[in-house]
Amino acid sequence: MPTSKIKARGFDVDRVQLGDIVLTTTRKFQSRVIQVGVGADISHAMLCVGHGSVIDSTPEGVQARNLARIVIEAGCSAYVLRPSKPLSAGQVNTVIAYARGHVGARYSIGNALKSLGLKVSPGRRQFCSRLVAQAYESAGVYLSQSPAFCTPGDLLRCELLEPVLDAVFELSPEQEAARRKADPVQEMRDATNALLKSARKIAPCIESLNDIDVHLIEHPQNDARMVEAIHASGYLELWRTQVANTPWHYDVNQLIAHHVLESAAQDYCADVVEEEVRNPSHFAPMRAAYMRYHMAYPLEYFSLQVELYTTLAKNHAQRLRVAITLLERKGVLTAEYTPPVLPHTLKWYLSLADWDPRLSLRVAQAVQAAGENTAICTMCTKEPTRDYIAITPPPAGPGTYRLCDECYARHATEEPLELIPAS
Template structure:
């Protein structure tokens, strides 16, 4: 809980930025700007801030503004001279499951339209919550979803209520002044996350031509299940918005993150590269890989409701999973070379065990269901993963996949077919 008697001092006359390494997933970031609307909100609420965001990963926050709910790069947020900023953390630490749910809630809202009416009513009471979002509602609802009540009414609250919440404590020393040189560089730098926001909004605008009920990207999926006639329009929207291509821009912009040799030659300091690698691996431990989860989701929905839109999403998340795995591999190798972490032993999953099916189901639930059905029909797990024939051997792929078990139980015929494109060895 934070006192409202906060006073500016002379050090705050410089633009400031957040110290990203002190901010953890699940933290609540409160800011303000010199804009008239922000000034009005501060005057009405009596707080020194007017906007709320939630941290979902390394230097990544999600918030709701006039262009909807989107991810933003915390490193790109500059507090103008005289503008306050706070970072709040749950007094009672969230469990890993709670934290994952909070992050998932925020990510699921991406694209949802902002409601100025709701934001205005948030200082009042007795209104029914709608599906559109505003900043403090998004934060409070994400926490309420895991049983943590930050405010009395998560559907209508303002940032000032979060600031004084007894369920939150302030994280100290999270701001630092920008030097003149840093300020010039940062203001010239491009906010690359803006491209994703623009692309998402373009896709949603086209989807809303078909249905005014579409608020988030998830709503497009639900609409398309019920309205297959919208597939062609949404496929065109997916392509024209560049939603399918943005990962290529990211790869070209940060190619050094995808190969350890390029990372070694990158001009960042050893300290900065170490922090990047460690934070990336820490995020990977904390959160289930959303690319893998989304891939599995679209494999399932496209099996039940075949649509070209869903098929394109399957291919997209296949690519994203592979490139994310390359980042993890490069960061791991860089840290291992310096003895900062120990190489992890390769753990191979024996085909058709419960662990093997869990891994396959997470990546490709359709293939998992086919294999389970084949085993059930054969009455034995000692059959081919593909055709259920007997006389089988267990194999491991020479090049382990980005997701899934990477092992198979194959008959001689299926081995000959699969090994043409995928090198494997018995184990």
């Protein structure tokens, strides 16, 4: 059902998968003009990058949005499209990474209009359907003969895509009113745009957040100015608002008290766990990436990003831990025993590199310098040592250490540990 002349509608986020393409329009004059130009009843394209999360390009720039907040006005069309030949997990990750990598890039009205006719040099700015087509192109899937000038109509008519049935439903007046309330994701968009506005005063060539990293690597003398810009934007403090607004995400007792219906709390927790399985959090990999940047280029901007993603990864892990705890209490989720990864093994190094590449490299070098002696302490290289595991697993990495008594006493005050049985 592409349109409804009577009621507003919304997207069923449980029917929309990673990599799906969402097409919409509005009753605004500009949207009507685009519909005529593209020869279709839609004017805008978005890409699903998480459960209920989409990325698109609008005059605000390339930004993330909450699909569950979008209201399709009565009389307007909407579609969810999915490749008829399913993408591999690697392709989906590539598509999503491309879209995330362009967050903040400015919108190009000129290129959006040129996509309707004259094909000229595309430039680095984005418009909605180009972003989607180029994201797919990065994974080796061509949704248009010219991805740089792909239109929403091209996507709708693409033979490689098929519609997802029942992805749109009619909203009750109460549901519509709830969706039209202030969107908390707007704070992220505002902070991102504020950061990029300041960054472009330093380097006009910057389009996306990723461009800031590249610029600082090439121009480290601008580190202090970029640090000032990110502090002034509020970008580093957004997580505090999220925690303050939803404290029940991080405490199982508050979670139970927050939901009037016990089943609602259980459904929420099931969604959190299912989403982690379908789309693992990118906070820990981002932390590791910025740690590698900081190892090669010891700039304060990269250090601030490490601190930010450390906090985000820990908050996400706590939210997941709370959801799992409640489901285990209800008997609908049974924890499976996984043997701990023994310290200073190849698997341990690789796992630790996903959370703390600096420590992983340092221990590997120390073991090698000690004549391949893996019995040395993870932290100080002394002996004798014993193997420990964190009582509360970290957001990523093995969570195990080989420690001397002195380092155990010091480390255990920050992260409770217990001995790994010798067997």
